[in-house]
Amino acid sequence: MIFQGILLIVIGTVLLTGLIKGRGRHRSIVVQLSWISVWTVAMLLVWKPEITSRIAFWVGIGRGSDLVFYSAIIILTTIVLILLVWVDTLDERITRLVQDIAIKEYDRKTNFKGGDSHPHI
Amino acid sequence: MKTVAIIPAFNEATTVRSVIQAVRPFVDNIIVVDDGSSDNTARIAEEEDVILIKHLLNCGLGAALSTGLITARTLGADAAVTIDADGQLFAEDIKRVLKPLADNSADVVIGSRFLNNESTIPLIRRFYNRIGNIVTWALFGVWTTDSQSGIRAFNRVAIKSIQIRCSRMEVSSEFFDEIKKKNIRWQEVPIRVQYTTYSLSKGQNFTHGVRTVARLALRRRHRL
Numbered sequence A: 001m002i003f004q005g006i007l008l009i010v011i012g013t014v015l016l017t018g019l020i021k022g023r024g025r026h027r028s029i030v031v032q033l034s035w036i037s038v039w040t041v042a043m044l045l046v047w048k049p050e051i052t053s054r055i056a057f058w059v060g061i062g063r064g065s066d067l068v069f070y071s072a073i074i075i076l077t078t079i080v081l082i083l084l085v086w087v088d089t090l091d092e093r094i095t096r097l098v099q100d101i102a103i104k105e106y107d108r109k110t111n112f113k114g115g116d117s118h119p120h121i
Numbered sequence B: 001m002k003t004v005a006i007i008p009a010f011n012e013a014t015t016v017r018s019v020i021q022a023v024r025p026f027v028d029n030i031i032v033v034d035d036g037s038s039d040n041t042a043r044i045a046e047e048e049d050v051i052l053i054k055h056l057l058n059c060g061l062g063a064a065l066s067t068g069l070i071t072a073r074t075l076g077a078d079a080a081v082t083i084d085a086d087g088q089l090f091a092e093d094i095k096r097v098l099k100p101l102a103d104n105s106a107d108v109v110i111g112s113r114f115l116n117n118e119s120t121i122p123l124i125r126r127f128y129n130r131i132g133n134i135v136t137w138a139l140f141g142v143w144t145t146d147s148q149s150g151i152r153a154f155n156r157v158a159i160k161s162i163q164i165r166c167s168r169m170e171v172s173s174e175f176f177d178e179i180k181k182k183n184i185r186w187q188e189v190p191i192r193v194q195y196t197t198y199s200l201s202k203g204q205n206f207t208h209g210v211r212t213v214a215r216l217a218l219r220r221r222h223r224l
Helices: A001-024 A029-047 A050-057 A063-108 B016-026 B041-047 B061-075 B093-102 B125-141 B156-160 B170-180 B197-202 B206-223
Strands: B004-008 B029-034 B051-055 B079-083 B108-113 B152-155 B186-190
Touching: A001 A029, A029 A050, A050 A063, A063 B051, A063 B061, B004 B016, B004 B061, B016 B029, B016 B041, B016 B079, B016 B093, B029 B041, B029 B061, B041 B051, B051 B061, B061 B079, B061 B156, B061 B170, B079 B093, B079 B156, B093 B108, B093 B152, B093 B186, B108 B170, B125 B170, B125 B206, B152 B156, B170 B206
Parallel strands: B004 B029, B004 B079, B029 B051, B108 B186
Antiparallel strands: B079 B152, B108 B152
């Protein structure tokens, strides 16, 4: 019960913080509703853990805790992949910036017109 | 034919001078792209008569080659040859990779270490290269005998049309993606190679290989 209580407080705080931040950043109603749905479902599953057992039985997994474990692996893997793509994009942008600075610096030193020809910037 | 050599260099103070001097007789201009070296690579290159472009940060082989090709395009080069700065390749082979361009039988020429002297190459290098060839074929549908070649030549058409997006080692395979996408005529010619303790310490290893494959897969995902 203690763990349940702590988890409910944490999830509730995440839900409210996200909503307040979302309002400040003018997030769309769809994003706000999705945020509310995801965290409300999480609170419901913490409050009534037997629901996970029912879903687990329905999808053919033995126990509710196994369902939570498998779902967590899928969700975390997806998040890691999204972060990898994000880091890759960031790396590409930094590279273009470094290239542009390098060519412009050479241009400045020698009146070489390299900076105008970069196809990506 | 106005020919430029592009030498990407990262911490190559030991070999960069000798590579520049070896390359000079075969080209009109030399572009050295110092990719954020922390040693004296840039200072040594500056002492030679080259066009030195300095990256503030180490961005990788792909970024250095891309910067070199952009510079070659701006210089109005008719042909550009890329050659590694680790001293593993023979500058005389520049003549071999330029010949099909001069004959107008190809737009891009890849120097292949595996066309005639495979036995001199360490087994582990042959293995990594074979994996690289298979990955290049699987992702981009082009079969090559040397997907990780360190010497390539491009004519004016190729210099203009090839756009590199990969910033690191995966660029070697990305060239084949560009060749296929843009219907560029290409050829392989045999080149020689010498392995030294120094050059072996600079090359690919298993971790690099896994990272390279992951990045290539990401590039393919971006393309889709």
